[in-house]
Amino acid sequence: MKIAIGCDHGGIALKDDLAAVIKEMGHEVDDQGCYSTESVNYPEFAKVVCSQVINGNCDRGILICGTGIGMSMVANRFEGIRAALCHELFTAKMSREHNDANVLCLGARVVGPGLAEEIVRTWLATDFAGGRHLQRINMF
Ligand code: RB5
Secondary structure (H helix, E strand, O other): OOEEEEHHHHHHHHHHHHHHHHOOOEEEEEEOOOOOOOOOHHHHHHHHHHHHOOOOOOOEEEEEEEEHHHHHHOOOOOOOOOOEOOOOOOHHHHHHOOOOOEEEEEEEOOOOOHHHHHHHHHHHHOOOOOOOHHHHHHOO
């Protein structure tokens, strides 16, 4: 898959860690920034990553800010985006199986890099279950 990834200044170190993990898993990374620790506005990066998913340039997106909250709020305003803010493995798995989440949001000030890497591995490896869950996601 091709994965769009974006962050603000609070998430840049984790973004770089996760980009390496995504590549190691055999996926392509579309890094949409930011690229330094200079203070930036997270909505700008959320918009670019969501656009890459909506227009089909990327299969899924990953957004990282300090808490993940701002990124998830912005991402879920876009039609066609189902963004999940996940800080443990169970919701990461279920966001894919039941909700077909196409954007994963993470808070770099909430989880350490080891857990974040496992969340990303789980999220990328889990398929949507379809069936009754497809009917439900088609309702919004
Ligand atoms: C930036 O300081 C911080 O507000 C941002 O990374 C994020 O946590 C917002 O939701």
